Amino acid sequence: MNMQIPRRFTVGLIQMSVTTDLEENLKKAVFKIEEAARSGAKVVCLPELFRSQYFCQKEDIKYFDLAEPVPGQTTEALSKAAVKMGVVIIAPIFEHRASGIYHNSAAVIDTDGKITGLYRKMHIPDDPSYYEKFYFTPGDLGFNAFNTHAGRIGTLICWDQWYPEAARLTALCGAVVLFYPTAIGWHPYEKESHGKAQHDAWRTVQRGHAIANGIYVAAVNRVGYERPADGGEGIEFWGSSFIADPQGIIIAEASVEREEILLGEINLDRIEEVRRNWPFLRDRRIDAYAGINRRFIDE
Secondary structure, rough: OOOOOEEEEEEEEEEEEOOOOOHHHHHHHHOOOOOOOOOOOEEEOOOOOOOOOOHOOOOOOHHHHHHEEOOOHHHHHHHHHHHOOEEEEEHHHHHHEEOOEEEEEEEOOOOOOOOEEEEEOOOOEEOOOOOOOOOOOOOOOOOOOOOOOOEEEEEEOHHHOEEEEEEEEHHHOOOOOEEEOOOOOEEOHHHHHHHHHHHHHHHHHHHHHHHHHEEEEEEEOOOEEEOOOOOOEEEEEOOOOOEOOOOOEEEEEEOOOOOEEEEEEHHHHHHHHHHHHHHOOOOOOOOOOHHHHHHOOOO
């Protein structure tokens, strides 16, 4: 790619609530992207599955109707916004790849409106109210980073954020910032007993990815309480979107309950500084990691 890559650029995270109205959710996203761009953002990331409420709380084949192809309506609308505002957009999509094959994906749309990369969520959870294995085929595009007019960036999605292997491989592909579009929250019945520890673990593991790889990490979550129309306890999404620098320092953080546009600067000189002092990539024993591709090493 023949372009002058900036040493510094601002990213914007759109922490938002969503309703059952898909069109209104898309309009809100475009409005907030434009607001982030006017505030100086050069890369803007939306939350996971932002077009709809989090339907994976139930297993119901009717929700497959929410899926769309890539490119499709959502990427076309966001491509126009990317061109209009001169920004890179990370667009989470419920991807309809073929009949019976659906992915939880993220399209990277460059400033010219073209899709420069596509990531399909690799790690698919199956927990109470997070029944994603029913809906999503595991990703098959691997881990990658994508050249954009802002810089080389990578994206993973939500449950991927617990896996150091995913962050490492994306960093090894040259990403200077790793985005995590997210939909995570508390079950009401366990918030009091486990909520603080869950939230702290989520934040800590991602800060660890930033530190271990010497890159920026940007996690963007939704907010609000969502309960399936046909019943269920629902989920209280905990917001708390944040940006961590290559030393794990939180440089920007959003609230638990409000819609916000979070801005933070990515500085390639900061990556250079941290990696010179903490040369973790240099000291990796790549000759000794053969067992990492095994489920478990039995005695």
